[in-house]
Amino acid sequence: MIALDGRSGVGKSTLALQMTDVLGAAIIDGDDFFAGGTALRSDAPALRAADCIDWTHQRAVLDVLRQGRAASWRAFDWDAFDGRLQSSVTELSPRSVVILEGVYSARPELADLIDMKVLVTVSDALREARLLAREGSIDPWERQWHEAEAHYFNEVMPWGRFEVILDAVNANE
Secondary structure, eight states, rough: OOOOOTTSSSSHHHHHHHHHHOOOOEEGGGGGGSSOOOOOOSSHHHHHHHHSOHHHHHHHHHHHHHHTOOOOEEEEOOOOOOOOOOSSSEEEEEOOOOEEETTTTTOGGGGGGSSSEEEEEHHHOOOOHHHHHHHHHHHHHHHHHHHHHHHHHISSGGGGGGEEEOOOTTTTT
């Protein structure tokens, strides 16, 4: 189990896809477990970081896979963007390598299930350019989650808590 963590826009998804080709790995998209709500929040970044991902559900999926069984879950419905989950079920068969990709994937609550924590980084300028290219703009709703990410990487999972730190300057090119 590899946690591929990093700020939004650093290239985690692209890198995870490249790793599947090399390792024959399965990917779990951390965004499937989004639980932070669709409203603009005014609470502290620490609370947003704690609420952003339904890690208890992620933990259950990882645990099932570690037991060598297929796992299934319903992902957050980003198209509807109203808080509900997709009607379809995502299913994943166990593999020798599973990559949990997404911000908060190396969180301490999952540490006993994760074999390697990888932090993916790029400069803030490149990260923001990638986000603008992907999203078109960065609105206040997205900025609230960027504040939560900053808290997470400064206070909860600083660089020293990762086994591997990867500068992914070319991950999306």
